Every structure is written in C-alpha cells, then in structure tokens.
Amino acid sequence: MQSMVVILGTGGTIAGVAPPGASDLAYQAAQLGIDALVAAVPALQGQPLEAEQVAQLDSKDMTHALWQLLARRVAHHLARDEVRGIVVTHGTDTMEETAWLLQRVLAPAKPVVLTGAMRPASSRQADGPRNLADAVALAQEEGAHGVLVALAGAVHGAADVRKAHAHRLDAFGSGDVGPLGRFEEGRLQRLRAWPSGDGLGIAVLDAPPATWPAVEIVTSHAGASGALIDALARNGTRGVVIAATGNGTVHEAIELALERAAWAGLQVMRATRCGDGAVLDATGTGAAWPAAGALSPAKARVELLLRLLAAQQGTATSPT
Ligand code: ASP
Numbered sequence: 326m327q328s329m330v331v332i333l334g335t336g337g338t339i340a341g342v343a344p345p346g347a348s349d350l351a352y353q354a355a356q357l358g359i360d361a362l363v364a365a366v367p368a369l370q371g372q373p374l375e376a377e378q379v380a381q382l383d384s385k386d387m388t389h390a391l392w393q394l395l396a397r398r399v400a401h402h403l404a405r406d407e408v409r410g411i412v413v414t415h416g417t418d419t420m421e422e423t424a425w426l427l428q429r430v431l432a433p434a435k436p437v438v439l440t441g442a443m444r445p446a447s448s449r450q451a452d453g454p455r456n457l458a459d460a461v462a463l464a465q466e467e468g469a470h471g472v473l474v475a476l477a478g479a480v481h482g483a484a485d486v487r488k489a490h491a492h493r494l495d496a497f498g499s500g501d502v503g504p505l506g507r508f509e510e511g512r513l514q515r516l517r518a519w520p521s522g523d524g525l526g527i528a529v530l531d532a533p534p535a536t537w538p539a540v541e542i543v544t545s546h547a548g549a550s551g552a553l554i555d556a557l558a559r560n561g562t563r564g565v566v567i568a569a570t571g572n573g574t575v576h577e578a579i580e581l582a583l584e585r586a587a588w589a590g591l592q593v594m595r596a597t598r599c600g601d602g603a604v605l606d607a608t609g610t611g612a613a614w615p616a617a618g619a620l621s622p623a624k625a626r627v628e629l630l631l632r633l634l635a636a637q638q639g640t641a642t643s644p645t
Contacts, residue, residue: 327409327435328373330464331402332457334359335395336382337416339453341445350492352445354383354416362414365446368458384416384423384441389534392423396430400527403433410436410464414457417441417496420474421486425624428472428483429631432524436469440476443494452477452494459508466513471520473505480506480513482520487621489600500601500619529634538563538633542622544598545575551582558586564629567614568622569595573604575614583614592633596625 334340336355340362343352359376363369379398380391395413402408411433415423424439431437440460442453460475472483477495485499499505506515539562543553557565565586569575573595575583583593596617597604603619617625 327407328465329405329407330372330374330410330412330461331408332359332363332374332376332412332414332461333395333398333402334362334376334378334414335380335384335391335416337384337414337418337441338445339414339416339440339442339456340381341442342447343445349444349448349450352447354445355381357446359414362446362453362457366454366458369461372461374461382416384419387416387419387423389537392426393530393534395423396427396527396530399427399433399437400431403431403435403437408435410438410466410469412457412460412464413437413439414453414460415439415441417443417476417488419623420497421483421488421621422623422627424472424474424483424486425620425627426631428520428522428524429628430525430527430529431472432520432522433472434470436464436466436519437472438463439472439474443477443492443496450494462508462511463513469519473520475508478508479504480508480515482517484520484624485619487600501603502619525631525635529631529638532634532637538630538637540564540566540626540630540633542566542568542626543579544568544622545570545579547576549576549579551578551585554579554582554586554591558582558589558591562591564592564594564626564633566617566622566625566629567593567595568598569604570598572602573597573616592629594625594629596620596622598622 340357341352341354342356438460474481489498490496593614604616
C-alpha cells in the first residue's frame with residue numbers, strides 16, 4: 326500500500342527567517358530545518374510522512390554537486406514501494422531549473438512536487454505552510470506523476486513553469502499554456518495532463534560534478550559583440566545557450582562568433598529571452614542553431630548540459 330510521502334528539505338525562503346522587526350525582504354534563507362517546517366503545518370500532523378534534510382542553501386547558490394545528490398535521493402525514495410510521492414522544499418530562484426533536471430533525468434511515474442515560498446517562515450504573510458500542505462496533497466493525488474511545482478494554489482508542470490515575478494506571492498506561471506491545475510478549497514482541479522516523456526536515467530549524472538561540461542548562457546541584445554563567445558570558446562566551455570531576442574533571433578556579431586566557436590566544438594542552443602512563448606522554427610539569423618522550444622534560457626542550459634553528459638556516456642537523448 327503506497328501511502329508514504331517523503332519530504333526532502335533543501336533550504337530556500339520557505340526555511341528563511343528575518344530578524345525581529347526587520348522587513349520581510351531582509352531575511353536569511355535556509356535557516357529552519359525540514360522537521361520544523363513540517364511541524365508548523367497542522368494539516369500534516371498524523372500523516373504518513375518522512376522528512377529528510379538533503380541540503381540547507383539559498384537556491385541562488387545551487388550547485389551541480391547538490392543536483393547530483395538531490396536527484397539520487399529522489400531516485401532512492403521513488404524506488405521504495407511504500408512511497409506514494411515526494412515533496413522537495415526548495416528556494417524559488419532556481420526551482421524551475423531543478424524541476425527540469427529531475428523531470429528529464431527521472432521522468433518519474435510517481436509525483437515529485439517542488440514547493441517553496443516567497444516570504445520567510447517568520448513573516449506574518451508566510452506562504453510556506455499553505456504551499457507545503459498543497460504539495461503534500463498533490464504528492465498523494467491519485468494518478469499524479471511527473472515533476473510538478475506547487476505554489477500559491479497553482480500546480481505547474483516542469484517543462485512550462487517559470488518564476489515570472491521577482492517578489493509577488495503568486496510568482497510562478499506556465500506562460501501561454503497556463504497551470505496544470507489549481508487547488509480550490511483544498512481540492513485539486515486538474516486542467517491539463519500530467520508531464521510525460523522519457524527520463525535519461527539517474528546514471529546520466531554519474532560523472533563527478535567537477536567534470537561536468539561547462540555550459541553558459543549569453544544574452545543577445547542591441548550593441549552585442551562576439552567577445553563573450555570568443556572567450557568561452559577559448560576557455561574550454563562546451564555549450565552555450567543564447568538567450569535570444571524574440572523568436573530565437575541572434576545578433577549578427579554573436580552569430581559570427583558562434584560560427585567560429587562551432588569549429589572548436591562549442592554546442593549551441595537558442596532560447597528566447599522573452600518572458601513567454603516558445604521559439605518556433607524559422608529561417609533567418611540564428612536559425613542554424615537548435616531551438617529550445619518553450620524552455621526558458623536557464624532550463625535550456627539544463628537541457629544542453631544533460632545532452633552533453635549523455636553524449637559523453639553514449640546515452641541516446643530524445644529532443645524535448
Ligand atoms: N533566494 C531564495 C532561494 O531561492 C528565494 C526563495 O526561496 O524564494 O533560495
């Protein structure tokens with residue numbers, strides 16, 4: 326009988342505390358342990374839950390080593406028969422990147438729900454307890470699967486979710502396609518299908534993180550030069566995501582530098598720097614480089630990193 330939900334703590338604002346009398350924005354992330362976060366939610370008491378502290382950091386400082394550790398802990402708990410779903414408490418800054426990493430690596434047949442908060446636990450407006458309660462309910466939802474993000478009453482799929490606002494409680498969106506579901510009066514109203522696709526498998530992350538290929542993001546903008554691309558090609562960077570203008574268009578100075586760098590083996594992917602909308606196939610400047618579809622530049626970086634890791638191992642990847 327699968328009933329257990331495992332909650333993995335990694336830090337973030339949901340575990341943040343502000344000094345007495347300080348503003349909600351003057352807080353330190355990653356201060357409270359996962360047991361304290363669970364204890365603060367009355368709805369979770371008496372439920373079949375396990376909590377594990379995997380890390381304690383501000384997610385702006387997320388590392389490849391922690392991604393490797395977290396993915397392994399998630400894979401470990403997913404393989405347990407008694408586990409119905411997993412919740413990961415996480416900072417909101419890089420939540421979409423971790424969500425995409427876990428989806429592409431594990432494509433879990435059970436729900437893996439990332440949640441966090443936009444106000445620290447010490448705030449009178451603390452949103453963490455409600456988000457955590459929703460995330461656990463989602464992890465228990467019949468038939469749910471894939472990597473999901475639950476925040477501010479909305480449920481997003483890993484492919485579409487983006488942090489779209491710097492400080493509003495309702496900071497996440499799924500762009501044109503909208504959320505996958507919403508919690509209304511504590512019940513999930515599902516609007517779209519659960520995430521699908523094949524996972525690369527946890528072994529794709531086996532290489533020591535210090536040896537993972539370097540992948541950077543370069544923004545295309547007015548007045549751009551190829552200087553950053555030239556420098557990256559010189560220092561052994563293996564991949565670059567262009568945060569391109571509009572529908573994936575690239576400044577001609579960057580384009581020329583990319584052509585030079587491609588000879589040196591640099592892999593390129595184009596995402597749009599627009600807050601919304603997928604890069605559609607088109608001709609014109611930049612069209613020679615593969616497009617990242619609806620992935621944000623930060624998630625496209627994860628995608629390119631995983632493709633390079635898989636290529637290093639000889640694992641086949643299918644496009645998103
Ligand atoms: N800087 C914080 C973090 O990403 C922000 C948050 O959690 O909302 O850990």
